[in-house]
Amino acid sequence: MGVKGLQLFTDSCCPAACVTVCLREMARQHVTQHQRGCASTANATSPTLVVDGMACLRPWYSCKDWVCGGQWREYMDVLKGWVEAFTSAGIRLVFFFDGVVEEQKRQVWVKRRRRVNGEISKMFRHIKAYGKQPGRELFCLPSGLATFTCFALRALGQEVFCSVREADYEIASYARQHGSMGILGQDSDFIIYDSAPYLSVAKLRMDSLTTVMYDRHRLCQAIGLTVTQLPLLACLLGNDVVSEEKMQRIRNNAMATYRTNNPTTHASAPQGQKVLAVSHLVSSLWGREEQETELIPQSLDLSAPHRELLKRGVCSYLLPGHKAFPQGDISAQSFAFEKHVSPEILKACREKHVATEGFMVYSVVCQGVIECSNTLEDEENAELLPQALVYKPCRQRIYGLLLLHGHDGSSVDLPAIREWFVYPGNPLKEPDMVHPVQISLPYDQPSLDLLWFGIGPKVSTLRVMSFLSIFDCQEFSDLYGDIEDSLLAALCLVTYIILQVHTLSQEDVDAYLSQAVCLRLKSPDELQQIKLPVLSSRAVQLGSLYVRGLSNLLGGNCASGCPLPNAALMPWHSFDGRLFHSKYLLAHSGTEKTVLLDSDSSCLSLFLRLKEKLTETCRKRGRVLQSRPCAPEQGHRITPGPRHREKHAGGNENLREKRETTGGHGGGWRERGEASGDPSEYDSRERLWQRGGHFNAQSHSYPYSHDGGPQNTSRPQIQSRGRSYYRGRIRPTSRWSQPPAPRT
Known part of the structure; x- marks a missing residue:
């Protein structure tokens, strides 16, 4: 959300409202104040900071590489250190994340998604031109970061909530109701809410735990308003409920009046003039005391539709406990598909959603709408399908598992x-209407109540088979309990991707599987030491495709009754962007499997077993993998460094030897953002690339289980009972509208 221009005005024109505070001292003062009103110190309220998790994602993700899909182990360490800094200061943290996009703000959401798409296009052009990551001006968060951060914080023992309405509102409500010491975020709406003090995460210094507090009372003194008048000011300035354009006439009139009465004040600060002009207008609207109870004064000249819009905007700031708080019980709302599921399922969906334990189920069952934000996808690459279309068939099966049990199969009702999914070619003018599809099992589809609430070995078998059927991997049931949960999840995901994307090659599979196998033995420090001589735009998109797939695994797992622990589906157990990118470059350069698996015999053995299983399953479905090595983009060159060229100017064999002994990085590589004009020179570089190289293949054992303990390998005995296969239909909306080639 956010009020147009208010944050800038407060920072630049109202310094008295910007107070530097020490959070440790605030916590001590909070405890002291509450101890005075308690019978004993045991009843004192703990100093609690309510954190806007979405606003913290950019500061949290400080890892060097962001285009490769995420450095998840390193990110976990960042979160752990961040939490420990507050815990050591005696501050309790409560996190909130956006759980829904309210329909009244859909167009704002769409506008932002389109803007980010433009930035992603520039990012891919940069990678293809220079072979390296662009600067922070084009920074994009790794795909799925918000989703997986919720699980990461819960794994760190933190209290995390997912909102069922506007997250800012729930944050302000929680902080007000629980007497929290402050709200840590970066949204000027927190100035407007009559709640706990608003603390800036952008100005937070972790070494000293100091930041800037925006004091709404001092702001009101500076602009001549009361706290209760701030919501009307926010709506007239423009926010996500009341667009800036809708109130343009009101602001223009206010500005004209203000400049007439104050010809010299803030002459050089237009934004300051606008905020002050609207503040003076708001202050003048209530001429009599009895009118203070009105949300929108009658003296404000508005059309009926605009008055109703303004009233809705003002109400969005009123928290429980306010005199004018609009009455209504959100728990009594009607649900989109309540006639398709039991009341127990509806209740469980909401509880799972709020506790961040579920994914997708609340949005589907209770709201009937689901959205997915931007993904790092190259709109100029016609070879790779967008993730929204790749995972559409498995989403349809998830919807079917949630909604079609007991359905007679007819199209009636x-x-x-x-679906509001962002992908190249989708203008986002309207949602895609996607129908559920029943999963294919050798017996009737089990009811959702049985999958979620049933007990016993037969139910456990149903859960596993339902989950595997969603991803067309029923043959993997014999691996359940025989290999680590995270590896089973990775194998399912890679197999599903191969079945859906017919342009993926043997080399792509080798990159996916080798990094999943090798990741288990690598420490965060080792992962950070990996050097990439060049970036491939194709590998960037494949990395994001995998991480988005983990989100769909989460949705399928939750819908199936959680046959796998959610921890096994987290990216820090099966994916690291930098490691994947290095494996991709190695695989596509023709590196031997021994080197690809870090010269570790156990990793090689496991890799070969997984690949054999994958290849066999794909072959049964008519999908035969081909070898198609991909050279780096032609827009840049990869050449040896000056000293290397002098010593080995005679041939390419020595260059390969140099790459293998140095790990393929450091001073021996140089990247240039210029294309060669000589085709034979490029052909020579392409042949050299395909002959192989070696990136830092040394590693040592580093046990890293899901939650610091051994995994549960006690599983019910399950037999594979056939397979399903679904030929999805893609709505013709773009160049991606052609269906995949039929399986033969």
Whole structure:
């Protein structure tokens, strides 16, 4: 959300409202104040900071590489250190994350998604031109970061909530109701809410735990308003409920009046003039005391639709406990598909959603709408399908598992999910209407109540088979309990991707599987030491495709009754962007499997076993993998460094030897953002690339289990009972509209 221009005005024109505070001292003062009103110190309220998790994602993700799909182990360490800094200061943290996009703010969401798409396009052009990551001006968060951060914080023992309405509202409500010491975020709406003090995460210094507090009372003194008048000011300035354009006439009139009465004040600060002009207008609207109870004064000249819009905007700031708080019980709302599921399922969906333990189920069952934000996808690459289309068939099966149990199979009254997914070619003018598809099992589809609440070995078998059926991997049931959960999840995901994306090659599979196998033995420090001589835009998209797939695994796992622990589906157990990128470059350069698996015999053995299983499953479905090495983009060159060229100017064999002994990085590589004009020179570089190289293959054992303990390998005995296969239909909306080639 956010009020147009208010943060800038407060920072630049109202320094008295910007107070530097020490959070440790605030916590001590909070405890002291509450101890005075308690019978004993045991009843004192703990100093609690309510954290806007979405606002913290950019400061949290400080890892060097962000385009490769995420450095998840390193990110976990960052979160752990961040939490420990507050815990050591005696501050309790409560995190909130956005759980829904309210329909009244859909167009704002769409506008932001389109803007980010433009930035992603520039990012891919940079990578293809220079072979390296762009600067922070084009920074994009790794795909799925918000989703997986919720699970990461819960794994660190933190209290985390996912909102069922506007997250800012729930944050302000929680802080007000629980007497929290402050709200840590970066949204000027927190100035408007009459709640706990608003503390800036952008100005937070972790070494000293100091930041800037925006004092709403001092702001009101500076602009001549009361705290209760701030919501109307926010709506007239423009926010996500009341667009800036809708109130343009009101602001223009206010500005004209203000400049007439104050010809010299803030002459050089237009933004300051606008905020002060609207503040003076708001202050003048209530002429009599009895009118103070009105949300929108009658003296404000508005059309009926604009008055209703303004009233809705003002109400969005009123928290429980306010005199004018709009009455209504959100728990009594109607649900989109309540006639398709039991009341127990509806309740469980909401509880799972709020506790961040579920993914997708609340949005589908209770709201009938689901959205997915931007993914790092190259709109100029026609070879790779967008992730939204790749995972559409498995989403349809998830919807079917949630909504079609007991359905007679007729198209009458068949539910449809509204999907707002961002992908190249989708203008986002309206949602895609996606119908559920029943999973294919050799017996009737089990009821959702049985999968979620049933007990016993037969139910455990149903859960596993339902989960595997969603991803067309029923043959993997014999691996359940025989290999680590995270590896089983990775194998399912890679197999599903191969079945859906017919342009993926043997080399791509080798990169996916080798990094999943090798990651288990690598420490965060080792992962950070990996050097990449060049970036491939194709590998960037494949990395994001994998991480988005983990989100779909989460949705399928939750819908199936959680046959796998959610911890096994976290990216820090099966994916590291930098490691994947290095394996991709190695695989596509023709590196031997022994080197690809870090010269570790146990890793090589496991890799070969997984690949054999994958290849066999794909072959049964008519999908035969081909070898198609991909050279780096032609827009840049990879050449040896000056000293290397002098010593080995005679041939390419010595260059390969140099790469293998130095790990393929450091001073021996140089990247240039210029294309060669000589085709034979490029052909020579391409042949050299395909002959192989070696990146830092040394590693040592580093046990890293899901939650610091051994995994549970006690599983029910399950037999594979056939397979399903689904030929999805893609709505013709773009150049991606052609269906995949039929399986033969």
